[in-house]
Amino acid sequence: METIVECKNLTKEFKGKKAVDDVSFSIQSGEVVAILGPNGAGKSTTILMMLGLLHPTSGEVSLFNQSPHHQKVRERIGVMLQQVSLMDALKVKEVLAVFRSYYPNPLSMEEMIRLTGLQEHELKKRTEKLSGGQKRRVSFALAMAGNPDLVFFDEPTVGMDSTARKQFWTKVQQLSKAGKTVLFSTHYLQEADDVATRILLFDEGKLIADGSPVTIKQRLLKKTVSFKAEGIFPFERFLSMECVSDIQSENGKIVIQTDDTDHVLLSLFSEGIPISDISIDKGRLEDAFEQLTVEQGVS
Ligand SMILES: Nc1ncnc2c1ncn2[C@@H]1O[C@H](COP(=O)(O)OP(=O)(O)OP(=O)(O)O)[C@@H](O)[C@H]1O
Numbered sequence: 001m002e003t004i005v006e007c008k009n010l011t012k013e014f015k016g017k018k019a020v021d022d023v024s025f026s027i028q029s030g031e032v033v034a035i036l037g038p039n040g041a042g043k044s045t046t047i048l049m050m051l052g053l054l055h056p057t058s059g060e061v062s063l064f065n066q067s068p069h070h071q072k073v074r075e076r077i078g079v080m081l082q083q084v085s086l087m088d089a090l091k092v093k094e095v096l097a098v099f100r101s102y103y104p105n106p107l108s109m110e111e112m113i114r115l116t117g118l119q120e121h122e123l124k125k126r127t128e129k130l131s132g133g134q135k136r137r138v139s140f141a142l143a144m145a146g147n148p149d150l151v152f153f154d155e156p157t158v159g160m161d162s163t164a165r166k167q168f169w170t171k172v173q174q175l176s177k178a179g180k181t182v183l184f185s186t187h188y189l190q191e192a193d194d195v196a197t198r199i200l201l202f203d204e205g206k207l208i209a210d211g212s213p214v215t216i217k218q219r220l221l222k223k224t225v226s227f228k229a230e231g232i233f234p235f236e237r238f239l240s241m242e243c244v245s246d247i248q249s250e251n252g253k254i255v256i257q258t259d260d261t262d263h264v265l266l267s268l269f270s271e272g273i274p275i276s277d278i279s280i281d282k283g284r285l286e287d288a289f290e291q292l293t294v295e296q297g298v299s
C-alpha cells in the first residue's frame with residue numbers, strides 16, 4: 001500500500017485561536033475517507049493545508065511523499081473547494097478547455113461535458129449565469145480534468161438536488177473502484193457511512209476519532225453504565241440483552257456498553273443486584289454527534 005497523504009501534527013491558528021489542533025493521520029492509496037464534523041470543526045482548514053493553499057502554523061503535510069506545492073503532485077490531484085469560484089468572464093466550455101490544458105493527461109472534452117450534466121446551449125453560457133447546483137457540477141468536472149489519482153471534495157453535495165447528489169456519489173464509487181484515493185468533508189454521519197471506507201471525526205479543531213464507519217458509529221451511538229458490583233455479576237444475562245453490545249471490567253468497575261441506559265439500570269435494580277458507585281457516560285463524542293445526525297433536507 002502506498003501512502004498518499006501524510007499529515008504530521010498539523011496545527012493552524014487564526015489570531016491565536018486554534019482552528020486545527022495537532023492533527024496527525026495518513027491515508028493509503030484507494031481509501032475513501034470522510035472528514036466528518038460540525039460547523040467550525042476545522043475540516044476546510046485541514047483540507048486547505050493538505051492542498052498547500054494554507055500554511056500550517058506548525059506541522060507538516062506531504063502528498064505522494066512530496067510537498068503539496070510540487071508540480072508533479074499538483075498534476076495528480078483534483079480539488080473541489082467549499083466556495084466554488086469559476087472564471088466568471090468565461091463560457092463554461094472555455095473554462096473546461098482552460099482546465100484541461102493544465103494537465104499532461106487530461107480527460108477528453110466529451111467526458112468533461114458529460115460530468116457537468118449540461119446541455120450544449122448551457123455550455124455557451126458564462127459561468128456566472130449558472131445555478132448554484134450547476135456551478136458545483138462544473139466544479140466537479142474541473143476537479144476531474146487532470147484524471148487525478150487523489151481528489152479532495154469539501155462539502156461536495158451542498159446545493160445539489162437529490163438526482164445530482166446520487167450521480168455524484170455513484171461517480172465517487174467509480175473513482176474508488178478505479179483505485180483512486182478520495183477525501184471528502186461532510187456534516188452528515190449518514191453520508192460518511194454510506195460512502196466512506198474510513199471516517200476522520202473532527203470536533204473543535206481536533207481529530208477525535210479515526211476508524212471504519214462501523215467503529216465510529218458504535219462509538220458515537222453507544223453509552224455506558226458503569227458501577228462496582230459485589231459478588232458475582234451475571235455477565236451472560238446482561239450480554240444477552242438486545243440493548244447491550246459489550247461488557248468490560250475496568251479498574252474494578254463493570255462497564256456495560258448500551259444504547260439504552262434506562263433499560264440496563266432498570267434491570268440491575270429489578271434483579272436486586274448489589275451495585276454501588278454508578279455512573280452513566282454518554283460518551284465523549286456526544287456533543288459532536290448531536291450535530292452530525294441531522295438528516296439532509298433532500299435524500
Ligand atoms: N481565514 C480565517 N480567519 C480566521 N478564522 C478562520 C479562518 N478560516 C477558518 N477560521 C476559523 O477556524 C475554525 C475552523 O474553520 P473551518 O472552516 O476549517 O471549519 P469547517 O469544519 O470547515 O466548518 P464548516 O462545516 O462550516 O465548513 C472556525 O472557528 C473558523 O471560524
Ligand SMILES: [Mg+2]
Nearest residue numbers: 043044045082
Ligand atoms: Mg468547511
